[in-house]
Amino acid sequence: MSDAHTTDPHGGELAVTGPIADPGLPEHQWRPTDVDPAKEKRAERQVVGFFLLSALSTVAFLVAYFTLKIGDNWHVIGGFGASNMALGLSLGLALLFIGVGIIQWARKLMGDHEMTEMRHPARSSDEDRETTLQALSDGLEESGIARRPLIRNSLLGAVGLLGLPAVVLLRDLGPLPGDALYHTIWGRGLPNRPMRIVRDGIWTPILPSDLEIGDLVNAQPDALHNPERYDIDPADVEGIELQVHKSKASLILLRMQPEDIKHGKDKDGQSRENWAVDGIVAYSKICTHVGCPISLNERTTHHLLCPCHQSTFDLADSGKVVFGPAGRPLPQLPLAVDDEGYLVAASDFDEPVGPSFWERDYYER
Structure with a gap:
């Protein structure tokens, strides 16, 4: 093989013609x-x-x-x-x-x-950058x-x-919440007929004597089962509305020795000493971290554990957080007994239930 010729597969020789010329672009x-x-x-x-x-x-x-x-x-x-x-x-x-x-x-x-452009390094030169900006302009x-x-x-x-x-x-x-985040159906009990606390699922009222030391009970408002008793329209506690009320009003009752309870203060600075009945306290079942339902009880410490992220609340000390990511205590429900001796809610929760939101205030207990 010479520099000027090469051999094709059939034995003939081909002349080397050099690189192919750039054909350029067709006329615009x-x-x-x-x-x-x-x-x-x-x-x-x-x-x-x-x-x-x-x-x-x-x-x-x-x-x-x-x-x-x-x-x-x-x-x-x-x-x-x-x-x-x-x-x-x-x-x-x-x-x-x-x-x-x-x-x-x-x-x-x-x-x-x-426009044509030759390949260049990954980082353009300063001149190219200026050219690009000019091209953009x-x-x-x-x-x-x-x-x-x-x-x-x-x-x-x-x-x-x-x-x-x-x-x-x-x-x-969804509908605009208004002040709905601040209230639950517990606060709709009549002045002369405070709302009874009933067992979740079976709707039976609860006597203080029904609970022994260490017992924990999941509870709901009686109004969800007997709305007419509290002059509430039954349509307000049906379908989706029923689920909304249950999610906000779900309650945990725990009985302990009365001397174990450390009574904190409410948002007005008043003692919570009269919020318990015979060592029975009531708290929201909804974790203040991201809203999981909680009910894992440690009987000897009165601690309540959230299974989602392990936030732990002390029910003997105003529901304060003792461990985990929750940033607020559990809202507490003040208790009383009615004329027949059944447990009732003395008022609504003293603060919104569930996770924090922008407008929510916080006060030390």
């Missing part, structure tokens, strides 16, 4: 909008039209949200509810029209120049966003309106 083809001002204007109107259609679709979403109700009797194709279909189509079209408008803007009106200039205020403003308007569906959809996360 100008777009109709680059050479015809009328077509440029028409393309601009098309882009603005898509952005306006997006804005109208967003408005249609809002109208559908407030006028069509879930569960309407009339349906559309495929059995889909009118509300779901209208919301899905209008929001989908709002996003689609913005995308189509931006694509049309890029294809027909933005700068149309072929040039790109913004070539996009025409500064000299096409109609496109710019219609795009900003369409994108801005898309924030409204996000705002109104937040309303579907």
Whole structure:
């Protein structure tokens, strides 16, 4: 084999011709909008039209949200509810029209120049960085966003309106709580008929003599089983409302020696000495860490352990946290007995049950 020739598989010789020349780029083809001002204007109107259609679709979403109700009797194709279909189509079209408008803007009106760049190290040189920033600036200039205020403003308007569906959809996360986080159904007992404490699941009232030292009982308000007794509408304790009330009002009763109880103070600075009955104390069953139900009792220490993250509360000392991630004591329910000797709630919990929230205050016990 020589430097100038090589042999092909059939025994012939091929001349070495050297590297292939760079064919370069074909001649640039100008777009109709680059050479015809009328077509440029028409393309601009098309882009603005898509952005306006997006804005109208967003408005249609809002109208559908407030006028069509879930569960309407009339349906559309495929059995889909009118509300779901209208919301899905209008929001989908709002996003689609913005995308189509931006694509049309890029294809027909933005700068149309072929660019090549040789490979370079991972970190660009300072010169390349400056060039990139300049190219970005040039790109913004070539996009025409500064000299096409109609496109710019219609795009900003369409994108801005898309924030409204996000705002109104937040309303579907649930009803506004108002002051519901601060109160439970325990506080709805009548002044002359305080609410009885009943065993969870079997709804039987509890006498202090029913509990022995060390006994722990899961309890609920009698109103969940006998709402009329406390002038409560039965519809208020059915279905989802029943589960909400149970989750907030779930209670733990524990009986210990009365001398073991360290009576703290309530939020008004008054002693809790009269909150217990014959050594029986009542606390929320809901952990103040993340809301797990707790009932693991250590009889000799009066400690209550949450099985989720091992927060431990001292029921003999105002439910204070002795271990774990919980940041607040368990809310305590003041107890009394009614005319028949059954345990009742003297009032509601002295503070909100469950995990902390922004507006919740804390006081030392």
